[in-house]
Amino acid sequence: MEPITIAMALAAVLGTKALEKTGEKVGEAVWDRSAKLMKYLKQESPGAIAAIEQASEQPLDYGQAVLEMQEAAANPDVARTIQELAAAVEENPHPKLTEVVEEIREALKSLESKDEKNAYITAKEIKAETGGMVIGKSEKKIDTGEGSIVADTIGNIDNRKIDRRTTI
Structure with missing residues (x-):
């Protein structure tokens, strides 16, 4: 799985408190790395944090969130934390995370197909x-x-x- 997609899925699941509602827990390594990522994101991309924190009330715009996560990943510490988080999630798979990762992938595919349809522009006169x-x-x-x-x-x-x- 792609590290940024995994990080977004985890952020969405934790942001909506979906695991707390069912009483499930993620592994300690996943929890520690996600807390570390959230700390970095507060510094690098406060808008992403605000969107994640409001995800229980307003659906997360995955396309925008992934863009913000990619921008934040320009910081080597953030990029490393995302990689560590993705590795921890793959070592400790969770059904809810897998479900949200697939949801994000589908949303991103939908955005890509819309972009492809709008990408070709012909100008008759410049x-x-x-x-x-x-x-x-x-x-x-x-x-x-x-x-x-x-x-x-x-x-x-x-x-x-x-x-x-x-x-x-």
Whole structure:
């Protein structure tokens, strides 16, 4: 399992107090590492902590939470703690955690498919001011007049500085 997904699942389960309601307990190693991660997250990503703490009243936005967790993981101590937590969870599997990990994976897959549907944008005309940059994938050769071709290779990413007002 992916360490960040495991960490988010554990945070969601602990944040909603789902284990307390059923009287179940997670292993001591998992508990210690999750407390350590929460301490780091309070410093690195207070917004994530607030969302986790409110998860019992308001569903956690897994996409946003994972992004915040990834940003916090730029700190080597946070990244190491996430790895340790994931290893501890895999050594001490818990049915509720497994269930939430799958729920997070499904939510993230859903977000990815929405992103893929919205990712392709076609522009019929791009206006660029002097000194601007145009970056994109060309589908045809584009001639700006005066013999200057902006996109001369079809299908390749093109990055050109504009030296005069141009419509592409």
